[in-house]
Amino acid sequence: MRKKELSVIVPVRNEEGNIYSLTKRIAQALDGEGITYEILYVDDHSTDNTRSQIASLSNTYPIKLVDYEGKPGKAYALMHGFTQATYSTIAMIDGDLQYPPEALPGMLEKLVNKKADIVVANRIEANTPLVRRVVSRGFHLFFTRFLHKIDCDTQSGLKVFRKEILSRFSLNPAPWAFDLEFLIKAQNAGYKIDTVNIVFEKRQSGNSKLRVMNGSYQIGKSALALWIKPHEIVPFTPKMAKKEGEGFHYKGQKFVHHTTLDVSESALHRVTPKQVIFLLCIALALIIDLIINWHATIVLLIAVLTALYFIDLLFNLFLIYRSFSKTPEVQITDEEIEKVQESAWPSYTIFCPLYKESNVLPQFVTAMSQLEYPKDKLQVMLLLEEDDAETIKAAQDCNLPQYFDIVIVPHSQPKTKPKACNYGLTKARGEYVVIYDAEDIPDPKQLKKAVIAFEKSGPKVKCVQAKLNFYNTHQNILTRVFTAEYSLWFDLVLTGLQSINAPIPLGGTSNHFKTQDLRSLQGWDAFNVTEDCDLGMRIAKKGFQTCIVDSVTLEEANSNIFNWFRQRTRWIKGYIQTYLVHMRRPGEFMRDFKTPLFPAFQLIVGGKVMSMFINPLMWMITISYFAFRPFIGKFIESFYPTPVLYMAVFSLIFGNFLYLYYYMIGCAKRGDDDLVKYVFFVPVYWLGMSISAFRAASEMLYKPHFWAKTVHGLHLNNEKSKDQAEMLIGRGLVDEGISNAHITVSAVYADIGDIHH
Amino acid sequence: MRTFLYKHLLLITVVIATVCSIIGFIYYYHLGLIVQYNDSASHLDIARRIIDSLTPSFVQIGSTWLPLLHILILPFVANDFLWKTGIAGSFISMPSYIFSAIGIFKIIEDISDDKVAAFIGALAFILNANMLYMQTTPMFEPLLIVTFIWSMYFLLKWSRNMQIGYLLLTAFFVLLATLTRYDGWFLFLGVVALVFGISWQKNGYQYAEGKVLLFSVLGGFGMFLWLLYNQLIFGSFLYFAFNQYSAHSQQLLLEQMHQLPTKHNIILSFLIYGETVIYNCGLLLTILAILGLGYVLLTKKSNVVKIILLALLIPFVFNILALEQGHSVIWLPNLPPFNNTFFNVRYGILMVPVIAIFVGILSEKKTIVKILVTVLILLQGITFYMNNSFAFSSNNIVLFRDSLGGRSFVKNETSQWIHSNCADGLTLISSASNEAIIFHSGLSLKHYITEGTGSYWTKSLEHPSTFAKCIVISHSALDGVRKAILKNANFYQTFAFANSFDSLDVYIRLDNQYIRVTDQ
Secondary structure, three states, X not given: OOOOEEEEEEEEOOOOOOHHHHHHHHHHHHHOOOOEEEEEEEEEOOOOOHHHHHHHHOOOOOEEEEEEOOOOOHXXXXXXXXXXXXXXXXXXXXXXXXXXHHHHHHXXXXXXXXXXXXXXXXXXXXXXXXXXXXXXXXXXXXXXXXXXXXXXXXXXXXXXXEHHHHHOOOOXXXXXXXXXXXXXXXXXXXXXXXXXXXXXXXXXXXXXXXXXXXXXHHHHHHHHHHXXXXXXXXXXXXXXXXXXOOEEEEOOEEEEOOOOOOHHHOOOOOOOHHHHHHHHHXXXXXXXXXXXXXXXHHHHHHHHHHHHHHHHHHHHHHHHHHHHHOOOOEOOOHHHHHHOOHHHOOOEEEEEEEOOOHHHHXXXXXXXXXXXOOHHXXXXXXXXXXXXXXXXHHHHHOOOOOOEEEEEEOOOEOOOHHHHHHHXXXXXXXXXXXXOOOOOEEOOOHHHHHXXXXXXHOOOEEEEEEEEEEOOOOOOHXXXXXXXXXXXXXXXXXXXXXXXXXXXXXXXXXXXXXXXXXXXXXXXXXXXXXXXXXXXXXXXXXOOEEEEEEEEEEEOOOOOHXXXXXXXXXXXXXXXXXXXXXXXXXXXXXXXOOOOHHHHHHHHHHHHHHHHHHHHHHHHHHHHHHHOHHHHHHHHHOOOOHHHHHHHHHHHHHHHHHHHHHHHHHHHHHOOHHHHHHHHHHHHXXXXXXXXXHHHHHHHHHOOOOOOOOOOXXXXXXXXXXXXXXXXXXXXXXXXXXOOOOOOOXXXXXXXXXXXX | OHHHHHHOHHHHXXXXXXXXXXXXXXXXXXXXXXOOOHHHHHHXXXXXXXXXXXXXXXXXXXXXXXXXXXXXXXXHHOOHHHHHHOHHHHHHHHHHHHHHHHHHHHHHHHHHOOHHHHHHHHHHHHOOHHHHHHOOOOOHHHXXXXXXXXXXXXXXXXXXXXXXXXXXXXXXXXXXXXXXXXXXXXHHHHHHHHHHHHHHHHHHHHHHHHHHHHHHHHHOHHHHHHHHHHHHHHOXXXXXXXXXXXXXXXXXXXXXXXXXXXXXXXXXXXXXXXXXXXXXXXXXXXXXXXXXXXXXXHHOOOHHHHHHHHHOOHHHHHXXXXXXXXXXXXXXOOOOOOOOOOEOXXXXXXXXXXXXXXXXXXXXXXXXXXXXXXXXXXXXXXXXXXXXXXXXXXXXXXXXHHHHOOOOHHHHHHHHHHHHHOOOOOEEOOHHHHHHHHXXXXXXXXXXXXXXXXXXXXXXXXXXXXXXXXXXXXXOOOOXXXXXXXXXXXXXXXXXXXXXXXXXXXXXXXXXXXXXXXXX
């Protein structure tokens, strides 16, 4: 419960007739309730005896006369008065005695009981002129309720609110438009607004300073301007951040993302206003061109798309060649590892975000226990969501080794893996840090290899990415093709990208960092559903590098088609987010002209996504051309002038062939010779990716931050897959020693405070 | 100095090959022999038609011959001078020759670990007079040789360490070979078998399956594309094999005329091809190569190396089988059908690099052998230019005689006549039978209505006076124009006989109502 204290701010101009009564009534109302208060009269250029009235009462009542010599206007006077307030709650009340001071205690009560942050006195207008009532009602309905979804008497001159609200945002109102701006911004900043009803009395003394038309104009203009202007991001105060973690309010919602990463670098917003304008201009230009000459426009579009395809084809061929001709990944031998004394290894924190994954927890614990790393240097953090009672209980019931920490991530939006990891980062004790997913089985030597890889690579390398592949490769056709894809990506494409110092989209797991570097990079974007890809781009933009280490983490390949769709949709959505975020300031890619960051980014992220949308269209055109050639052959040909035709045919034939063949090369390079024949299913896989892409685009519109959780542990229901996985890793998936027992965990964190068991 | 020379023997080989290539080119260019072969003219014109024709488009590549050479010379035939002189083709054949020499050097070096032996083997190839001539011409053989040699080299490298990169390179060069000549398809099959065998021996079935697929998908992609192209453009996957202009059709006609004695006669096929090889490579070197083969089989420990070296004989086996099946024809004066002419003797040139490799391997290690072999190579090289039996022929580089079989005085006259009388209009002529005439006329290909000009051709055959000013009719039964004209009752009302050139008649239209064409 909050203290009952109140600073009452009263802006006055020529209210000599009301001062005494107002003061007396305020005092009676507040004294009777045991409220500690002060009354601050802000004199807004009065020319009568207002000032002397106030001065005469100051000996009797806790009154201050606040001199105000700035621009005349109620809003300015109020804002000046707020700065002089002593107490943590503020009441503002007009000096014309039309608002009953007797309502103040009740309004304050709501604040004190935490039922609201702002209480507005809704006027029941008994004696107000009809014109004023009609205008007021109309205004309220349109400018307040319709535009801003605020359902209270915004223009009421009696409000009570917490003082700290004023420190959250800036105000720049017109003389009569303070109230609306204040309430809109406060609502945006997540504050609750409540109301009480009061009777709005007739003015007894003095004249109203409000000119209805002028005031209405100011208020209406302000309402529209605020509606057009994008909502502000309202960061937490340092006190709030210390209590809850770094975060902000936006559109009335609270987001706790545990990072200081600026929103302009995050995927909170899908697009910026500049990007919207840019896209609208493109769309408009396209529409105009189509109207002027639709045929030529389509020819141009096809030519551009074909050229992009062609460039992408050559780029990928180049990457594959580089991957073979160089050996870009960092190789660490056993001898190099053995040279390091056990005691010399640095401390390491492992993040494992889990959500509703109790079934794979034993496997994960086993995998961590198999790591060949001094256990006294390890901190394995199980990042569990507060509302995931099942996994929390499973973790507590597990016989977790000493170096495990169960960390309960307080519930907040966004509810994503990167948010959880950011939370974990605030508690990481290790010099190095890595993320593993719950179903991961990393190479036991991986941590040591990563440490040495950092040493060998030099200071520019801020991330060491291990290769990923699967242990349930042979579960079904989907897992086989998925394995082929991973082999291509991690064994060929990423190594090729590394060889040309291109930005590397990180894998979602097995990314190793020095903790200090990760903190400097401000962790992950909690709003990006492929936070790994985003971080990889940020690393590159800041002039740093990622290297691939020759160590493999085995994961569970998605074996269920619906699960796969969900996962792929999220990945593609994340790539779209990443592309849009990093195209806000594309110049950042071009700081160093020696390394081709910008074109590489376009091809790796933008091109990859675009191709999934364009492929089905191109295939439809091709199939239609051959299937219905006598009817529409000439029509289709008319869109392909000779140079474009040859480029398109080349891309169609050689492009598709090469993209397919790369999968085969990836399998062979990894030693999965039995998977090579399954690559012929890849065109169906591509179709699935295109479907996912369209779904991702639709999610971008309606739920951009939605994280579709991938279900893990499906391999555990398949004996054959389990057997194959165990054969691959050379041991059982789960150590039978992990069973229900009391926890011996070193620490359990819940909320910001540490609770040690 | 010796060490320096030894270390740079490859570079020296490249220099010598380049110098010989250029000297050869200058020599044969001045003799006007670059487009001696009729097929040379055809290759140049096929490429040229893609951009210079009444109906220019990529499908002018046609169907019977594989497209790689035509695609590669396309940028060069765009230039009139390079096209008409045939130098466009030399731009492909000459580098192919040089890179073949490098490939031969590398193979021998890899097997014998002896740079001097590698140099000697490469020299045997470089100084081969037939090869020196062939490398100036726009013919398939130099391109096929270079793709074949490098596929063998990378196959050898792959067999040693099983690195995927080498297998991919093997597949890539086989792909190129399959797009050059149909011998390459046989090479593909041979290499598939080798890849499977070597892989299975190393690591079992699954491993072999993966490697075979990895190789076959890339190596066989060219064949897949060719079949698809034939289906999409000509309506049948095997149009290239069975159309009226195919080798099959040609062979059928020859068989009817009893000019195909090797069919179903393996001994004769072996003899003819064997002699062809000797004509191309020289008797001395052929004997040395046989000794080299024996040396390999007896002394080399690695079975894989032996098998790969035996794989070099794939062209030898292919050509014999092709002769035996009646898919190929080679005529030599002293063997059936005793036509007293050389025809397709150039097929033996595929063995020149193979012989060079075995000769090189033979000379490994022992200095005296090296000296002896080198002397014999030089002697063999010289004898090609002399009238003696060491070259197994009299006064020839056999490919001259081979090429002369196609090129005749008659055709030159016809070309000149067309140039003088038909240059302002279109000429209807079958390019399948008379490509050389078209080429040597010096006119742009827009002047000609041929099989590849779509509706121009079909309408002209139905109504010859639709477009053409002149019509060339061969006496050959294969001539498509002849077949149509013979059925046309109104032909003689619109065209008059103009001239006859041995096996060709030329007609010119009676009125002036023909389409004018200018070379702009």
